[in-house]
Amino acid sequence: MALSFASGRGARRRRMLYKYFNAAHSPRTHTNEHGAVFAATDVLTAEAQGTPRKRRGRFRSLSAIVLAVFLALCVNQAEGQAVGEVLPRWAPGTLDIHRISTGRGDAVLYIFPDGTAMLVDPGAETEGPRVTRQRPDASRSPGEWVVRYVQHVLPHPSESALDYALLTHFHADHMGGLVSSSPPSRSGQFKLSGITEVGEHIRIRKMLDRAWPDYNSPVPLTDPMVKNYQAFLAWQIRHNGMRVERFQPGRNDQIVMLHAPRDYPQFEVRNVAASGEIWTGVGTATRQHFPPVEEAPPKGRPTENDCSIVFRIRYGNFDYFAGGDLPGGEDDGAPSWHDVETPVAKVVGPVDVNVLNHHGSADAENEFFVRTLRPRVHVFSAWSTSHPDACVLRRLLSTRLYPGARDIFATNMSDANKLVVPELSKLKSDQGHIVIRVAEGGDTYRIMILDDSAETYRIIAVHGPYESR
Numbered sequence: 001m002a003l004s005f006a007s008g009r010g011a012r013r014r015r016m017l018y019k020y021f022n023a024a025h026s027p028r029t030h031t032n033e034h035g036a037v038f039a040a041t042d043v044l045t046a047e048a049q050g051t052p053r054k055r056r057g058r059f060r061s062l063s064a065i066v067l068a069v070f071l072a073l074c075v076n077q078a079e080g081q082a083v084g085e086v087l088p089r090w091a092p093g094t095l096d097i098h099r100i101s102t103g104r105g106d107a108v109l110y111i112f113p114d115g116t117a118m119l120v121d122p123g124a125e126t127e128g129p130r131v132t133r134q135r136p137d138a139s140r141s142p143g144e145w146v147v148r149y150v151q152h153v154l155p156h157p158s159e160s161a162l163d164y165a166l167l168t169h170f171h172a173d174h175m176g177g178l179v180s181s182s183p184p185s186r187s188g189q190f191k192l193s194g195i196t197e198v199g200e201h202i203r204i205r206k207m208l209d210r211a212w213p214d215y216n217s218p219v220p221l222t223d224p225m226v227k228n229y230q231a232f233l234a235w236q237i238r239h240n241g242m243r244v245e246r247f248q249p250g251r252n253d254q255i256v257m258l259h260a261p262r263d264y265p266q267f268e269v270r271n272v273a274a275s276g277e278i279w280t281g282v283g284t285a286t287r288q289h290f291p292p293v294e295e296a297p298p299k300g301r302p303t304e305n306d307c308s309i310v311f312r313i314r315y316g317n318f319d320y321f322a323g324g325d326l327p328g329g330e331d332d333g334a335p336s337w338h339d340v341e342t343p344v345a346k347v348v349g350p351v352d353v354n355v356l357n358h359h360g361s362a363d364a365e366n367e368f369f370v371r372t373l374r375p376r377v378h379v380f381s382a383w384s385t386s387h388p389d390a391c392v393l394r395r396l397l398s399t400r401l402y403p404g405a406r407d408i409f410a411t412n413m414s415d416a417n418k419l420v421v422p423e424l425s426k427l428k429s430d431q432g433h434i435v436i437r438v439a440e441g442g443d444t445y446r447i448m449i450l451d452d453s454a455e456t457y458r459i460i461a462v463h464g465p466y467e468s469r
């Protein structure tokens, strides 16, 4: 049976294996009942009988190596996270973060330590020359693929519901774009793409976004995609018991564990920013970073990316940053408040894992931000030939900005970008679903890459364990 790294059973199994290891080097080895481990040792020990001291020593080292290899395999098996295997199911106490590779935007499923599930930004960018190919393929819509992935990994399949869904901002790659062929919902009240398609098939208990209920802040949202989403919300509230809330920066009690929160007091989701309102780092206080909208010329108003929802997840020593398509300023004479990364970095501080803002586009991951967060791991969803930008990648790799190792993982790198940016060969992975599995308590985490060419859920690479800092 596959056991999770985080589970107590896994730890017990490891302790038992280490006990075997020690026993194998004691004179009473052969009297032990654990045949599988000792068959090899017995042969080596028997061969070693009566040999000169030097040879015996060599046999002992060989036996130690054989055992070490065997035990390493056993431990890996016990943790169930070996290359070639199907991803072991989430286990209580573990924090799982699945960055689902669709080739068409974001889609991130969080399973908190008590099994509370949250889906963020199930996007569906529409066709275009710079858009990457769909994963696994184009036989289904991105929303359908996300539904099937989520249904496969949800910890409570009998209930098959998401406790939370959240949109960081209202762009197609984060919520689902509409085209003339977008299918209607069963009710006929709205069209299906991205979030509305997920909600059609999986019950969403609570929906969070940055602009509920009036969708007028900081400027009125008139996009047909947002109108369609509003029709979806209205239908879900009336017929499916959905609750909707505006994401409130500063709070650490809006997104909470719902099943066994007392078992994991070291877990927290901190709302950091939305629509330019940024947490100060003191209590739940916030301040508005944008100037009054009336003072800005129509073209100088906050953009949808500027308004992205930002949150930080903390689990013991593990810190994780996610900030949608937040910009860090542009060098084109734009007002300085378009840099939202800098004030956000000041309250977030260093993290273990950073989700690249704006998929690593040219306006994101500014120097101050990279230097302040100094992550061990960067992850992002790539769906365009510009993800990531070459200068951004140089900053991420720069040991002048911060010292030490760092690993970068992308879901679906375009071949065109690989041709233009040779440094992309330094990525740890550029294709596949990215699963961050944080062990119980948050001290360590692993990153597993899953095959995204079909629904195999098979592990193609394991990185770590990393120590949380």
Ligand SMILES: [Zn+2]
Residues within 6 Å of the ligand: 171, 173, 174, 324, 325, 358, 359
């Ligand atoms: Zn985006």
